[in-house]
Amino acid sequence: MYTCAVPVATIWTSPESVRELDEAGIVNPVSMNRWIAAMTQEERFALCKEKRIQSQLIYGEPVLVESIQNGWARILAVWQRTGQDERGYPGWVPIVQLKQSQPLNDLEGVIRVDVPKCQLWHLDGTPASIVVPFNTVLPMVKQEGDWVFVSTPDGERRIRKQDVCTAASVHQFEKYSSATAAERAVEFLDLPYFWGGMSSYGYDCSGLTYNMFKACGLFISRDAGDQAAEGEGIPVDDPTVWKRGDLLFFADDQTGNVDHVGFYYGEGQMIHATSSKRGAVEICILAETTYAKRLCTVRRYSEKPEIL
Structure with missing residues (x-):
C-alpha cells in the first residue's frame, strides 16, 4: 500500500x-x-x-x-x-x-478537510509548503487547543481545527442527506471543469457528485455510469416527485451510455460540472439546456448507502 x-x-x-x-x-x-x-x-x-x-x-x-x-x-x-x-x-x-505507507500507532481517529483549500503547518507553527484540497482525509494524532495534529506522507503536521471534521474512522464521519450534498456543491460554483477531476482544483461531473456525497459521509461509485445503477430509481417523466439531491443522469445520443450526471437542485434546476459553454460548476434551468432531451435516469440515494 x-x-x-x-x-x-x-x-x-x-x-x-x-x-x-x-x-x-x-x-x-x-x-x-x-x-x-x-x-x-x-x-x-x-x-x-x-x-x-x-x-x-x-x-x-x-x-x-x-x-x-x-x-x-x-x-x-x-x-x-x-x-x-x-x-x-x-x-x-x-x-x-x-x-x-508506514504503520501508525496511537491514533485518535481521522480528519476530513471541510473547506475548499487548507494550509498545513509544521509543528513549530510555520506554514508547510503544501495546501491540501477539500475532502482530504488524514490520520489524527491528537487535538490540542485550536489545532489538530495529523500524520501525513511528509510526517506529522498540524491543521486548524476549524477547517476539518473529525471521526473515529473514515466510515464514521457524520452522515448528512442528499439535499445537503447538493447544497455543498454550491460552494464550488464557477470552479473550472476538469476531466477526471476529483479535487477542489477542478471536478468533472461525477467527480463533483462523488465528492459532495463524500463530504456528507457517504461513498458512492466514482463514475456516472456506475452511479446510475445505484440508489433508488425515481420516475424520469414526473419532475414533481424529484427532490433536491436526487441525481440526474444523461445518455449519449448515439451509444445510449450514461455520459453525464448532476444534482437536481429543485424548482427545475440542476447543479453540475459541465464541459459545455462555460466549462465550470454551474446552476442551470434543466429545461433550457441541451441535456434535457438526454435525461435517462433519476436516482435517489438514501442517507446511508453502502459504505466502502
Missing part, C-alpha cells in the same frame, strides 16, 4: 498519455494551478476526448500498487468504487507522487 504524497495526483490511462504540456501535473511538488493555467480550454478537453486521464487522487489517499515500471506505478485507488475492478479504480501514477 502507498498513499498520495502530493495535493492532487492524476491517474493516467497509461504513461504514454502524458503530453509535454502536462509536465507540471506529473512532478513533485505538483502545481495544479500552473498546469491548468497553461492549458487552453481545448487542451483541457483533449484530456477527455483523447482518453488520457482516468481519475485523480488527493493527498493521503491510499492506493494499492500492482507494479512499478520506468518511474510509473500501476495503481488501484481503493476508495474509488468502480465496475472496472472490484478492488478500486485502476490507472497509472508517477511513483514520485506516491509514498509507501
